[in-house]
Amino acid sequence: MRVKVISRSTDDFTRERSQDLQKVFRNYDPALRSQEKAVEYTRALNAAKLEKIFARPFIGAMDGHIDAVSCMAKNMNYVKAMFSGSMDGDIRLWDIAARKTVCQFPGHQGAVRGLATSTDGDLLISCGVDCTVRLWKDPMRKMMNTDDAIGDASQPSAVYTWKHAFWGVDHQWDRNVFATVGAQVDIWDHNRSEPINTFEWGKDTVLSVRFNPGEPDVLLTSSSDRSLTLFDLRMSSPARKLIMKTRCNSVCWNPREPMNFTAANEDTNCYSFDSRKLNEAKVVHKGHVSAVMDVDYNPTGREFVTGSYDRTVRIFNYNGDHSREIYHTKRMQRVFCVKYTYDGTYLVSGSDDTNLRLWKSKASEQLGVILPRERKKQEYQDAVVERYGHLAEIRRIVKHKHLPKPIYKAGKIRRAMIEAESRKEERRRAHSAPGSRTMQPFRKRRLITEVE
Amino acid sequence: MGIATEGDPRERENRRGSPDEMEMKVARFSRGKAANLGDLRDKKLKQQLAGKEKLIGVSAKAAAQAEKWLLPSVGGYLEPEGLEKTYRFEQWSILPKVDIWSSRKSFDMILPVLGPYTLEYTPNGRYMIVGGRKGHIAFMDMLNMELINEFEVKETVRDVAFLQNEQLFAVAQKKYPYIYNRHGTEIHCLKEHGESLKLQFLDKHLLLASINSFGQLHYQDMSTGEMVANYSTGLGRTDVMRVNPYNAVIGLGHARGKLTMWKPTSAKPLVTMLCHKGPLTAVAFDKGGHLMATAGADHRNRKINIWDLRKFEVVHSYAARAQSLDFSQKGLLASSNGSLVEIYRDCGGQDYKIYMKHRMVKGYQVGKVLFRPYEDICGIGHSMGFSSMLVPGSGEPNFDTFVDNPMETGKQRREKEVRSLLDKLQPETIMLDPNVIATLRQLKKKEKKTKKEIKDEIEGAVEAAKNIRVKKKTKGRSKPSRRAKKKEEEVLRAKRPLLDQHKEASGHPDKKLRIGNDTELPKALQRFAKNRQS
Numbered sequence: 005m006r007v008k009v010i011s012r013s014t015d016d017f018t019r020e021r022s023q024d025l026q027k028v029f030r031n032y033d034p035a036l037r038s039q040e041k042a043v044e045y046t047r048a049l050n051a052a053k054l055e056k057i058f059a060r061p062f063i064g065a066m067d068g069h070i071d072a073v074s075c076m077a078k079n080m081n082y083v084k085a086m087f088s089g090s091m092d093g094d095i096r097l098w099d100i101a102a103r104k105t106v107c108q109f110p111g112h113q114g115a116v117r118g119l120a121t122s123t124d125g126d127l128l129i130s131c132g133v134d135c136t137v138r139l140w141k142d143p144m145r146k147m148m149n150t151d152d153a154i155g156d157a158s159q160p161s162a163v164y165t166w167k168h169a170f171w172g173v174d175h176q177w178d179r180n181v182f183a184t185v186g187a188q189v190d191i192w193d194h195n196r197s198e199p200i201n202t203f204e205w206g207k208d209t210v211l212s213v214r215f216n217p218g219e220p221d222v223l224l225t226s227s228s229d230r231s232l233t234l235f236d237l238r239m240s241s242p243a244r245k246l247i248m249k250t251r252c253n254s255v256c257w258n259p260r261e262p263m264n265f266t267a268a269n270e271d272t273n274c275y276s277f278d279s280r281k282l283n284e285a286k287v288v289h290k291g292h293v294s295a296v297m298d299v300d301y302n303p304t305g306r307e308f309v310t311g312s313y314d315r316t317v318r319i320f321n322y323n324g325d326h327s328r329e330i331y332h333t334k335r336m337q338r339v340f341c342v343k344y345t346y347d348g349t350y351l352v353s354g355s356d357d358t359n360l361r362l363w364k365s366k367a368s369e370q371l372g373v374i375l376p377r378e379r380k381k382q383e384y385q386d387a388v389v390e391r392y393g394h395l396a397e398i399r400r401i402v403k404h405k406h407l408p409k410p411i412y413k414a415g416k417i418r419r420a421m422i423e424a425e426s427r428k429e430e431r432r433r434a435h436s437a438p439g440s441r442t443m444q445p446f447r448k449r450r451l452i453t454e455v456e
Numbered sequence: 457m458g459i460a461t462e463g464d465p466r467e468r469e470n471r472r473g474s475p476d477e478m479e480m481k482v483a484r485f486s487r488g489k490a491a492n493l494g495d496l497r498d499k500k501l502k503q504q505l506a507g508k509e510k511l512i513g514v515s516a517k518a519a520a521q522a523e524k525w526l527l528p529s530v531g532g533y534l535e536p537e538g539l540e541k542t543y544r545f546e547q548w549s550i551l552p553k554v555d556i557w558s559s560r561k562s563f564d565m566i567l568p569v570l571g572p573y574t575l576e577y578t579p580n581g582r583y584m585i586v587g588g589r590k591g592h593i594a595f596m597d598m599l600n601m602e603l604i605n606e607f608e609v610k611e612t613v614r615d616v617a618f619l620q621n622e623q624l625f626a627v628a629q630k631k632y633p634y635i636y637n638r639h640g641t642e643i644h645c646l647k648e649h650g651e652s653l654k655l656q657f658l659d660k661h662l663l664l665a666s667i668n669s670f671g672q673l674h675y676q677d678m679s680t681g682e683m684v685a686n687y688s689t690g691l692g693r694t695d696v697m698r699v700n701p702y703n704a705v706i707g708l709g710h711a712r713g714k715l716t717m718w719k720p721t722s723a724k725p726l727v728t729m730l731c732h733k734g735p736l737t738a739v740a741f742d743k744g745g746h747l748m749a750t751a752g753a754d755h756r757n758r759k760i761n762i763w764d765l766r767k768f769e770v771v772h773s774y775a776a777r778a779q780s781l782d783f784s785q786k787g788l789l790a791s792s793n794g795s796l797v798e799i800y801r802d803c804g805g806q807d808y809k810i811y812m813k814h815r816m817v818k819g820y821q822v823g824k825v826l827f828r829p830y831e832d833i834c835g836i837g838h839s840m841g842f843s844s845m846l847v848p849g850s851g852e853p854n855f856d857t858f859v860d861n862p863m864e865t866g867k868q869r870r871e872k873e874v875r876s877l878l879d880k881l882q883p884e885t886i887m888l889d890p891n892v893i894a895t896l897r898q899l900k901k902k903e904k905k906t907k908k909e910i911k912d913e914i915e916g917a918v919e920a921a922k923n924i925r926v927k928k929k930t931k932g933r934s935k936p937s938r939r940a941k942k943k944e945e946e947v948l949r950a951k952r953p954l955l956d957q958h959k960e961a962s963g964h965p966d967k968k969l970r971i972g973n974d975t976e977l978p979k980a981l982q983r984f985a986k987n988r989q990s
Contacts, residue, residue, distance in 0.1 A: 009532040009832040032519040042885035
């Protein structure tokens with residue numbers, strides 16, 4: 005007879021000294037864990053609820069401007085720095101961590117409409133309706149030297165006056181060239197008081213401009229003739245133009261997929277395009293109930309933030325048709341500009357109520373240093389919520405966003421209108437000869453033509 | 457002996473693991489087959505699902521590989537040599553061959569005054585509580601073999617059950633169940649349950665289930681105190697109750713041989729099955745959830761039936777009588793009959809053959825047999841006290857600290873209690889197949905045809921009927937009028953079965969039909985209905 009029975013000596017399974025860690029034994033056999041799925045579902049439900057409880061996205065407001073904030077710029081080399089320009093010509097540098105103004109850049113006579121920093125962060129370019137472009141050398145000086153009292157930074161290193169009011173500016177990613185827009189698109193060199201190149205396609209005002217992060221010579225503009233135009237600096241004339249039914253207020257390239265860009269449109273939607281294939285939008289991002297004023301991508305390229313005239317800030321996935329998050333406060337008025345910080349953790353919005361507001365990019369994220377065990381727990385919770393997110397109870401909790409009554413109602417009305425329109429279209433199709441009315445996908449419906 | 461040593465050839469073999477064995481392990485950890493993505497047309501979804509499947513595969517493989525190194529102990533075994541038979545080995549012949557610690561675990565506690573005794577272990581197998589019929593409660597630490605507390609309630613004790621941990625236990629007494637803490641202090645009296653005969657605690661749901669002498673099944677939430685459900689079985693008094701550890705469904709055995717399965721959210725049993733033709737004496741569920749053993753009388757011969765719960769079919773039936781049944785963690789089946797305790801083992805294909813026998817002193821009536829979790833031990837409660845016997849190979853050798861920890865410290869116990877409260881399952885999660893949670897509802901096999909499809913079908917049938925060539929006949933039977941009539945009849949015949957479907961689909965079923973089947977007539981009018989309603 006051969007016989008053996010389970011026999012555990014306590015010494016082998018418990019710690020020797022009270023200072024030691026407890027011994028841990030694992031057996032991953034599924035047979036030991038009955039009703040795993042029910043347990044996991046319960047955890048997912050709890051995690052979804054906790055996420056809602058901890059959702060406190062608003063960190064603080066930064067006041068100081070005395071007129072509406074019209075534009076912002078961030079500096080790649082200083083994560084906590086943010087420039088903002090306002091409608092009264094004031095430009096400020098903010099320390100986001102302290103939520104304080106570091107210094108001001110006085111000089112503009114009218115509204116500042118465009119701000120941009122050079123890639124190395126040593127130059128700030130501002131332009132405005134006073135027909136001047138101002139270049140500020142070493143704008144971070146005050147932030148570095150804390151001994152200087154808060155006050156005016158300095159005089160601009162250069163002031164270039166030009167023929168028309170400016171609407172926007174953007175700096176090229178790898179050379180000393182920047183572009184301003186207004187009545188036309190002008191390309192400037194840092195050291196030249198006149199533009200080195202000028203593009204014009206139509207007579208309408210150009211509203212915004214962005215250089216492509218991947219192809220440094222390509223830039224994209226949106227203008228009030230409802231067009232999106234691609235320019236190539238190596239060519240003497242603009243490359244391509246797409247005309248939509250309503251105008252785009254702002255554009256932004258996806259930094260990780262630099263052939264794709266997103267345009268913030270007047271018709272409350274954002275449209276993501278592939279610049280090689282402009283005949284249809286890749287995704288239509290819906291949700292806002294009023295014109296979208298600005299758009300900015302997360303440096304990861306996975307999501308972007310939009311600010312709108314409806315007084316909300318929304319976060320979309322790069323391929324999501326509806327917003328992931330909606331931020332609003334009682335006092336925030338129309339949002340004119342939004343920016344992701346370069347670490348992707350925070351957003352800054354500038355609005356009509358003269359304040360900049362600082363938000364968390366993930367509403368329920370815990371700030372500060374997170375211990376590995378906490379992080380693992382958080383990852384587990386995210387994973388189970390994602391896994392069971394399709395179930396009605398969890399989806400309801402995750403999707404629920406409280407909205408101010410006017411926005412909620414406006415959204416409802418918009419949905420009713422869209423529904424009525426589609427119903428009408430459906431009926432028309434049903435009562436016309438088969439094949440005579442073609443169904444156009446929404447991705448194409450708002451586009452008119454593409455001009456080469 | 458618990459920790460494997462390098463020298464033992466058997467254990468080395470266990471460790472090595474052939475590729476086939478590895479594959480089987482991976483299959484166990486991957487929890488079912490991968491989804492078939494071939495038919496999916498949505499590219500995005502397909503890619504997402506493929507990614508998930510890959511993750512599942514990787515984690516299953518990692519778990520299987522880790523298992524090879526993580527599990528410190530190997531299971532017990534009892535192997536005959538030559539012509540020996542395992543069921544001939546008595547406890548006294550086994551005891552000298554095992555280590556001293558294990559041999560101490562087999563004992564007989566003779567308590568002739570307050571018996572017969574029933575017993576219960578905590579899920580981690582460390583603590584035991586025994587209840588004597590005449591009011592004796594003893595609470596013991598089985599790891600250190602010491603009595604923690606004992607007291608007398610001075611009235612009938614029918615059953616005992618541990619609640620979420622060893623700090624609290626419930627005792628079914630003469631009139632009501634009571635809850636005591638480990639010091640023997642009475643915490644609660646659960647009057648609503650009435651004179652309960654059997655108690656079962658569902659540890660994931662924190663529900664205490666009881667069946668009382670009127671055949672009423674009560675579920676009470678032990679964390680909130682709320683009475684979750686109270687159902688009358690309507691099948692009379694019974695004290696055969698067992699919870700299926702796989703899905704937390706409660707099985708009740710009744711006097712007429714019926715077995716009913718219950719969940720707290722339905723007033724009717726989930727399953728009613730006729731297991732035996734006489735009274736059902738015992739029921740036990742396997743840990744895997746697909747196997748059930750019932751004992752009962754069929755005419756004059758007593759039987760133990762092994763059921764497959766997926767098909768609700770008898771897999772094997774044995775002529776044996778049993779007052780009590782229990783499955784061990786590794787699938788051994790213990791049964792008691794008079795003073796004899798028998799252990800059966802699955803010899804492949806759910807064919808249970810006798811593995812061990814243990815005969816108590818003649819005249820002792822064994823009331824309950826229960827395997828101790830994570831140990832090779834079977835506890836026996838009988839009329840003269842309680843005993844325990846060694847059953848090599850019955851328990852799971854490797855425990856998981858975060859599931860059930862026999863060496864639990866106070867801090868770990870408190871931590872676990874909090875976790876169990878956080879992960880408390882709602883009563884709705886109790887269902888026959890616990891894996892359907894978060895899956896899609898299966899489409900019904902026979903889809904209802906749409907209106908248009910039925911219309912097309914009718915048209916097709918009519919066309920086909922019209923095209924039937926009629927034989928040429930004589931004596932005026934092929935007159936045009938006759939032929940037309942015949943054709944019309946054919947068309948009608950083809951149409952008729954489809955017309956009913958069309959009526960149903962269009963929402964205007966026949967009035968007669970509607971009254972007959974769907975609407976419930978008032979009692980007085982029921983006798984006029986075509987098919988009398990029951």
